[in-house]
Amino acid sequence: MKNISKSLIALFAVLAFSCNSDDVQDRPIIKGIDAPMLMAPEEGNTYILSVENASNQAERFVWSKANFGQEIAVNYEIQLDKSGNEFANAQSLGAVIGGTQLSVSVETMNNAILAVGGEPFEANSYEIRVKASANDTFAPMFSNVAGVTVSPYSTSLPQLYVVGNFLENSGYGANWTNAPTLPSIASPGYGQTNFEGYVYMNEPISEFKLLPQFSSFEGDYGLNPAVPGALLQEGEENIKVNGAGYYRIQANINPTVLSYSVTATTWGIIGNATPGGWDNSTPMTYDKDTKKWSIIAIMTAKSAPDDGWKFRANNAWDINLGDNTLNSTDGTLREGGENIGIAVAGTYKIELDLSNPRAYTYTITLQ
Numbered sequence: 001m002k003n004i005s006k007s008l009i010a011l012f013a014v015l016a017f018s019c020n021s022d023d024v025q026d027r028p029i030i031k032g033i034d035a036p037m038l039m040a041p042e043e044g045n046t047y048i049l050s051v052e053n054a055s056n057q058a059e060r061f062v063w064s065k066a067n068f069g070q071e072i073a074v075n076y077e078i079q080l081d082k083s084g085n086e087f088a089n090a091q092s093l094g095a096v097i098g099g100t101q102l103s104v105s106v107e108t109m110n111n112a113i114l115a116v117g118g119e120p121f122e123a124n125s126y127e128i129r130v131k132a133s134a135n136d137t138f139a140p141m142f143s144n145v146a147g148v149t150v151s152p153y154s155t156s157l158p159q160l161y162v163v164g165n166f167l168e169n170s171g172y173g174a175n176w177t178n179a180p181t182l183p184s185i186a187s188p189g190y191g192q193t194n195f196e197g198y199v200y201m202n203e204p205i206s207e208f209k210l211l212p213q214f215s216s217f218e219g220d221y222g223l224n225p226a227v228p229g230a231l232l233q234e235g236e237e238n239i240k241v242n243g244a245g246y247y248r249i250q251a252n253i254n255p256t257v258l259s260y261s262v263t264a265t266t267w268g269i270i271g272n273a274t275p276g277g278w279d280n281s282t283p284m285t286y287d288k289d290t291k292k293w294s295i296i297a298i299m300t301a302k303s304a305p306d307d308g309w310k311f312r313a314n315n316a317w318d319i320n321l322g323d324n325t326l327n328s329t330d331g332t333l334r335e336g337g338e339n340i341g342i343a344v345a346g347t348y349k350i351e352l353d354l355s356n357p358r359a360y361t362y363t364i365t366l367q
Helices: 001-027 106-115
Strands: 038-040 046-048 057-063 076-081 090-095 103-104 124-133 146-151 157-164 182-188 194-201 205-211 239-242 245-252 259-265 266-272 283-289 292-299 312-314 320-323 333-335 346-353 361-365
Touching: 038 124, 057 106, 057 124, 076 103, 076 106, 090 106, 090 312, 103 106, 157 194, 182 245, 194 205, 239 259, 266 292
Parallel strands: 046 146
Antiparallel strands: 038 057, 057 103, 076 090, 076 124, 124 146, 157 182, 157 205, 182 194, 194 245, 205 239, 245 259, 266 312, 283 292, 292 346, 312 320, 320 333, 346 361
């Protein structure tokens, strides 16, 4: 009797599982009746996006309701992709439930354009559509497609990446290996060809090239063996530097210029707020793990702009960094910038970070 009961229980369990499995697998997918119609923006609209307007509205998208044949909640999503890509890499500009319009900010549209491979400050063609979806019973429906032209922006500076035999011993990763961790030099902005940055090279003889992207060697720049201080993209050789050190690398990739320079630097603090006054730099120490220069020094209270202190290289004034803005507290630096004041005399830890090209920063902390 017990065996019969157990068999019946097992049979019911199998039947229940089979019914549930069939419900999932054989559930029909219902097609909707009317897809939504995208009414705004119009075909051919052009958008020039800028960081100054990031929080402003780029566009208010408007569409008609989808008809799934019954009263159900419908989710509408605005999708964007490169023209001709058939939305294989569709990016969402936002979604609403039941509504027929959506305001999209400049920043949101810009991020979507960059995500599908848009080039900053270049106008290219993109496509936009509305996706309407309900529950799993209904197949999603898509609106008509509107083609638009968009020029996105970028807040990142163009960079050249420095790859070579020095990377491993200098704290940057494997030698001659493409990676996001490669050190880099940067230009002041898009369309400008003069690059600058600081790189630590801990080898007796360091060799390197400059890459337009960290992911490959395509289009790399190296030494022109026929012209001292000149760059070359075809037939180039490795650029060589004698002696371990912390180097400022400058390059100009304008086709009519194609030049580079490498300058060894050591850093210190200078000024009447520092132990050495205005006559001698007080030297700092470099740490390859933090990629920062640092010093602990007794500082005297002095007021900028006439007094105070700043950073300089090689105990000379050829390369010096001061605050980006007079009496600023954000820790940003620029070459030849303002003196930095000391409000309260005391012992301070000062750190200089030159690892982000053209975005140099410092911190000063009372001990």
